Structures are given as structure tokens and as C-alpha cells.
Amino acid sequence: MILRVAAINHAAFEWIHHEHVARDAGLTTEQLYVIRDTSFLPSPGNAILSPLQSAALAFAHHSTSTVKVPPEVTLSLADALRSSIASGSNDTESLAQDLLVESAAVVASYNMVSRFLVSLDVAAMSDFPPPWPATKSTFKVPLSVDPANGVLEDGHFLYAETHVTDPDAPWIVCANSLLTTTDMWEWALEKMLAPQPHGAKEVETLGTEGMLPDGLFLGKYKTFNVLLHDQRGHGKSSFPSNTKPDGLQCTIPILASDIAYLISTLILPSSSSVRSTIDSEPKVHAVIGVSQGGAAALAFTAMYPLLTKSVVSCDTGPRTPEGNKAAWTERIELVKANGGGEDGMRKLAAITVPRWFPAPSRCSTEMYLPGQILSPPSSPEVSSIYGRRPRSEALQAQIVTTSLDGFIVGASALQDYDLLAGTGMNRSLLDVTSPADPKVLLIAGSLDGGGKVSNGMGKLRDAWNAKRIPAGGGSVKLEVIEGAGHLPMVDETEKWWDIVGKWLAGI
Structure with missing residues (x-):
């Protein structure tokens, strides 16, 4: 249910941090693929998801996309929850209702979480969709x-x-x-x-x-x-x-x-x-x-x-x-002259990253400040001007940690x-x-x-x-x-x- 919310709301951060939890709980790549695909809901009798999983997915889908959940979808989830309760329980109906309320609360809560993450561009992930599972x-x-x-x-x-x-x-x-x-x-x-x-x-x-x-x-x-x-x-x-x-x-x-x-x-x-x-x-x-x-x-x-x-x-x-042979020799000597460790590689990164991403690249360290977000441009020729400096900073860290x-x-x-x-x-x-x-x-x-x-x-x-x-x-x-x-x-x-x-x- 949490992953369907993340998929619909394009909350990549939310998906990434819950996919491994889903795998630990037993979900397969095939099942995760169906959950990630927001274009359809599998039929209740499908061979990929269990009846309870299918009902939970449908409830999360409708609650997130239209807020109002069709009564038959809610009843289907209630029936699936009731069937999942071990036989011999003294109060099956009360427990099923508790689980239904908890299900609704989970979907509502993680809708709030996804909107928070996307609205503030947490981890600079709001401009690309949740990953497809593998x-x-x-x-x-x-x-x-x-x-x-x-x-x-x-x-x-x-x-x-x-x-x-x-x-x-x-x-x-x-x-x-x-x-x-x-x-x-x-x-x-x-x-x-x-x-x-x-x-x-x-x-x-x-x-x-x-x-x-x-x-x-x-x-x-x-x-x-x-x-x-x-x-x-x-x-x-x-x-x-x-x-x-x-x-x-x-x-x-x-x-x-x-x-x-x-x-x-x-x-x-x-x-x-x-x-x-x-x-x-x-x-x-x-x-x-x-x-x-x-x-x-x-x-x-x-x-x-x-x-x-x-x-x-x-x-x-x-x-x-x-x-270029001489240029590479000079760069090696630059690292050695600055201790040969991370300090030296940091000097190398300082000249390498700007060369990789010169202005006006969206990863340019010259054009964008850390975390800077600018308004969309009026010119239709420019697709987007959101800075991607966090990406160049991630690559800079890869350079620094290279021996x-x-x-x-x-x-x-x-x-x-x-x-x-x-x-x-x-x-x-x-x-x-x-x-x-x-x-x-x-x-x-x-x-x-x-x-x-x-x-x-x-x-x-x-x-x-x-x-x-x-x-x-x-x-x-x-x-x-x-x-x-x-x-x-x-x-x-x-x-x-x-x-x-x-x-x-x-x-």
C-alpha cells in the first residue's frame, strides 16, 4: 500500500526506502512491477498477487488517486482481511474492522509523507519518478x-x-x-x-x-x-x-x-x-x-x-x-603533491568536476548554489532549469574516495x-x-x-x-x-x- 502511494505521487525517495522492506516481507520483483505500474489494477483472480494483496492495492490506489474509495473496493479489502485472520479467533469481525482502519490510516499517512518529500524536493529526487524494481x-x-x-x-x-x-x-x-x-x-x-x-x-x-x-x-x-x-x-x-x-x-x-x-x-x-x-x-x-x-x-x-x-x-x-599524456601526468603529480590521499584527490576533483559539467550544464557548480531551485524559464526552448548540483557533488565524492x-x-x-x-x-x-x-x-x-x-x-x-x-x-x-x-x-x-x-x- 505504501509503495502504491509512492508510485502514484512520484515520490521516488519514499519508494526507494520501502522497496527493500517489501522484499524483506517476501514481495518478488514481478509483484513489485505490478505495484509500480499505476496504469492498471490487476483482477482479483490474478496469478501474481494474493487476494489480500490485490484488495489492498486497489484500496490504496483509489484512496490516493481519487480520495473517495468505491464501497465495493472497501468491502473487498474487509473481506480479504477477514479471511486472513486465523480460524478460531474469538472476535474475527472486530479484528477485521481494526485492520481496515489501520489500512486506511497507513494510506492516508504515507500520502502525507509523499507530499512532504516531493514538495520540498527531499534528496533532490522530485524531478524523476520512482524506480522500476529489479x-x-x-x-x-x-x-x-x-x-x-x-x-x-x-x-x-x-x-x-x-x-x-x-x-x-x-x-x-x-x-x-x-x-x-x-x-x-x-x-x-x-x-x-x-x-x-x-x-x-x-x-x-x-x-x-x-x-x-x-x-x-x-x-x-x-x-x-x-x-x-x-x-x-x-x-x-x-x-x-x-x-x-x-x-x-x-x-x-x-x-x-x-x-x-x-x-x-x-x-x-x-x-x-x-x-x-x-x-x-x-x-x-x-x-x-x-x-x-x-x-x-x-x-x-x-x-x-x-x-x-x-x-x-x-x-x-x-x-x-x-x-593528453602530459596532462594526465600533471594530474597525477598534483595528487601526489597534496599528500596523495583524500586531500590530493579533493584537489583533483576541484578541477575535474567543473570540466565535466561546464556552465550552463544543470550540474554546473559555477551556475548553481547547493540546493538552489529557480523558477521555470519563460523560453520554451529550455526544458528545465532546475539545478542538479547534488549530482555533481555526488560525483565529486566518488573522485575523492578513489585511491x-x-x-x-x-x-x-x-x-x-x-x-x-x-x-x-x-x-x-x-x-x-x-x-x-x-x-x-x-x-x-x-x-x-x-x-x-x-x-x-x-x-x-x-x-x-x-x-x-x-x-x-x-x-x-x-x-x-x-x-x-x-x-x-x-x-x-x-x-x-x-x-x-x-x-x-x-x-
């Missing part, structure tokens, strides 16, 4: 130093988490930017787990046969599962001997191999190797990466084309830009890479041209690097298409998100997913 599992996967040859390093691991809506749903696998953790996907995750629009083939099926295609969650929804991970030396992942002078240096292809290794371990556990023969239809619908993760996603396209249908690469480039060793591990991958040359990979990125290769979408924030990033990605698109289109591989798409910085899934989540979600639905 079963979250966490893993510590032994860290692979050389996945191609099965070499592991004792005592080290990659932290990964899966968010499963349905075991048979296709997968989205995400790769983070340098200096961030799985939490950077916090705002985009609820978009990826939400019911998705039907693709062109499914719409055609619906139109001609008048029935839902097979394989939809609960027979109604098309959903994705999501795999997230912390890259080496970041978040909850450890780091191997990369930081030793004689150790294996971290590279973009190694990070791409980490993605493939996690897929083979957590999504395709029956395969003995990521190079094993797999189904012609990959279970991974898309590999999505941003910045360093975007470069790793591009490398993945060339190295493991059979593992995914598509790749989305955001705000990155196919090679180390001129002068110096972890930063060095990640930075070393960005200091010297060239995916066009094909060094250390099966082939150059520009040779990924066959119709069997993954479809590719490039995305850039318009504010990233003052437009230099989108210009660079445009050149990659043109050079790639010059070879892909004649070979029948299909065109590489580039979308530029206006008002977005280096991490568009953070400051312009809705615009980012509107592009990515629609593109994925067509695959």
Missing part, C-alpha cells in the same frame, strides 16, 4: 590480468552488480568513466530498467496479429537487465600489480577484456571462454560506455563483436589526443592508446565493417571540451562510415546532446535516454 545482486569476480589466456591474479577482484527484471530479458552492460563508480549510473539506471517501447518488429507483430509477442516480462512489458561494474582500482574493485614498475600496465583493450570477462562469468556462465561459440542472438543487447568506458566500449566492438548486438560510446575518442593507485591504474590506460591502429587488438576499429558486427551509436555532450569532443567524434563517424557503409555494415550514428557536459547520462539523463532508448528499441 533484483539486485553483487559479486566479487576474481580479477583477470590476461582474460584471453585465463590468467588471474590472486586476491584481486572486480566488483560487479546485476539488476535483473526478468531472467530472459536482454542485457545492457555499462562501463564507467575514470574516477567514478557504479553509482554514476544512479540516475540513468531507472530509465534502463523501466518498461521499454516495442521495437519496429514487435510493433509490426502487434499490428498484424493483434497479440503481444513472446518473451515479454509478465506478458506485458519489454525490459532490460543491467550489469554494472567498478573498473580496476575504483570503488569496490581492487587493483592488480599494474602500479608496479615491472607489472602489466592497464590498457583500454584490457578494460574491454574485463567487460567481456564479466559477461562470460555473470551472463554466459555456461561458456568456458568469451571466445566460445555462442548463440547467434547475443544475450547482451548493448554495451554502453562513457569517457574511459566509452573507449573501452569501442575496443570491445573490435575485440568481441559476437558478444553484443550494439555499442553506445559516449564522450570519448578512438585515440589519446595530442598532449591514488586506482587513479594511476586508470590514467595509464588513457595516456597512450590508439584503437585505429589496432595495436593489441584483433583489428583496427575502422575494420569493424561487416553486417555481423555490432551496430554503433556515438553520443557527445554539446558542452564537452567546448565542442571539441563532438567534433572529434564526428570525424570518427565519417571515417568509419566511409568503410562501413560500402561494406554493408550499416552507418555509425552520432547524436549531440545540447546542454550536456562530459557525462550526459548524469546532467541530461532524460535527453540521453530518449536518444539511446529509442535507438536500442529499433535493434
Whole structure:
């Protein structure tokens, strides 16, 4: 009942803090999905909710949406409560009435709570809806130093988490930017787990046969599962001997191999190797990466084309830009000069976050004060001007808590890479041209690097298409998100997913 109130009133904070309580009480992801979907009420005889749960859901729905509850709904809840009381009770009717009053009080009280939370934008969550439920599992996967040859390093691991809506749903696998953790996907995750629009083939099926295609969650929804991970030396992942002078240096292809290794371990556990023969239809619908993760996603396209249908690469480039090796060395020295711990990483965060979110990004620390809320603009061209500074502050905290060793591990991958040359990979990125290769979408924030990033990605698109289109591989798409910085899934989540979600639905 509390969760239905939260869903109707768009009280994300209320939903998040009660979903785990509901799971502890025994509710499943399927049941939570029905509770979250405010567009319908399941019939009393449905196979997903018990008669008492269905009656309670209907009461909460009507009380919240129209205040006045139809008499038959109230009577249905009273009957269900009466039936739930253990036989032999001395005063079944009195106890049922007490429970009915308590039910009404719970719904009324949490309507008050949700209105309080949303009206004051508690935790800056009032501008996005409650998340759609998924079963979250966490893993510590032994860290692979050389996945191609099965070499592991004792005592080290990659932290990964899966968010499963349905075991048979296709997968989205995400790769983070340098200096961030799985939490950077916090705002985009609820978009990826939400019911998705039907693709062109499914719409055609619906139109001609008048029935839902097979394989939809609960027979109604098309959903994705999501795999997230912390890259080496970041978040909850450890780091191997990369930081030793004689150790294996971290590279973009190694990070791409980490993605493939996690897929083979957590999504395709029956395969003995990521190079094993797999189904012609990959279970991974898309590999999505941003910045360093975007470069790793591009490398993945060339190295493991059979593992995914598509790749989305955001705000990155196919090679180390001129002068960037020295720039990364300077940043490492900046951290060392300020103690090498959190104080040093705080100095790094102070110059990194403004570069990620330059004004007028909604996450800009230059434009918005903490907690600032401004009036909606009169110009129809601007969709919203609510500041999202709490998001950039959350990312700043991720930078500060990254260890110096972890930063060095990640930075070393960005200091010297060239995916066009094909060094250390099966082939150059520009040779990924066959119709069997993954479809590719490039995305850039318009504010990233003052437009230099989108210009660079445009050149990659043109050079790639010059070879892909004649070979029948299909065109590489580039979308530029206006008002977005280096991490568009953070400051312009809705615009980012509107592009990515629609593109994925067509695959």
C-alpha cells in the first residue's frame, strides 16, 4: 500500500526506502512491477498477487488517486482481511474492522509523507519518478590480468552488480568513466530498467496479429537487465600489480577484456571462454560506455563483436589526443603533491568536476548554489532549469574516495592508446565493417571540451562510415546532446535516454 502511494505521487525517495522492506516481507520483483505500474489494477483472480494483496492495492490506489474509495473496493479489502485472520479467533469481525482502519490510516499517512518529500524536493529526487524494481545482486569476480589466456591474479577482484527484471530479458552492460563508480549510473539506471517501447518488429507483430509477442516480462512489458561494474582500482574493485614498475600496465583493450570477462562469468556462465561459440542472438543487447568506458566500449566492438548486438560510446575518442599524456601526468603529480590521499584527490576533483559539467550544464557548480531551485524559464526552448548540483557533488565524492593507485591504474590506460591502429587488438576499429558486427551509436555532450569532443567524434563517424557503409555494415550514428557536459547520462539523463532508448528499441 505504501509503495502504491509512492508510485502514484512520484515520490521516488519514499519508494526507494520501502522497496527493500517489501522484499524483506517476501514481495518478488514481478509483484513489485505490478505495484509500480499505476496504469492498471490487476483482477482479483490474478496469478501474481494474493487476494489480500490485490484488495489492498486497489484500496490504496483509489484512496490516493481519487480520495473517495468505491464501497465495493472497501468491502473487498474487509473481506480479504477477514479471511486472513486465523480460524478460531474469538472476535474475527472486530479484528477485521481494526485492520481496515489501520489500512486506511497507513494510506492516508504515507500520502502525507509523499507530499512532504516531493514538495520540498527531499534528496533532490522530485524531478524523476520512482524506480522500476529489479533484483539486485553483487559479486566479487576474481580479477583477470590476461582474460584471453585465463590468467588471474590472486586476491584481486572486480566488483560487479546485476539488476535483473526478468531472467530472459536482454542485457545492457555499462562501463564507467575514470574516477567514478557504479553509482554514476544512479540516475540513468531507472530509465534502463523501466518498461521499454516495442521495437519496429514487435510493433509490426502487434499490428498484424493483434497479440503481444513472446518473451515479454509478465506478458506485458519489454525490459532490460543491467550489469554494472567498478573498473580496476575504483570503488569496490581492487587493483592488480599494474602500479608496479615491472607489472602489466592497464590498457583500454584490457578494460574491454574485463567487460567481456564479466559477461562470460555473470551472463554466459555456461561458456568456458568469451571466445566460445555462442548463440547467434547475443544475450547482451548493448554495451554502453562513457569517457574511459566509452573507449573501452569501442575496443570491445573490435575485440568481441559476437558478444553484443550494439555499442553506445559516449564522450570519448578512438585515440589519446595530442598532449593528453602530459596532462594526465600533471594530474597525477598534483595528487601526489597534496599528500596523495583524500586531500590530493579533493584537489583533483576541484578541477575535474567543473570540466565535466561546464556552465550552463544543470550540474554546473559555477551556475548553481547547493540546493538552489529557480523558477521555470519563460523560453520554451529550455526544458528545465532546475539545478542538479547534488549530482555533481555526488560525483565529486566518488573522485575523492578513489585511491591514488586506482587513479594511476586508470590514467595509464588513457595516456597512450590508439584503437585505429589496432595495436593489441584483433583489428583496427575502422575494420569493424561487416553486417555481423555490432551496430554503433556515438553520443557527445554539446558542452564537452567546448565542442571539441563532438567534433572529434564526428570525424570518427565519417571515417568509419566511409568503410562501413560500402561494406554493408550499416552507418555509425552520432547524436549531440545540447546542454550536456562530459557525462550526459548524469546532467541530461532524460535527453540521453530518449536518444539511446529509442535507438536500442529499433535493434
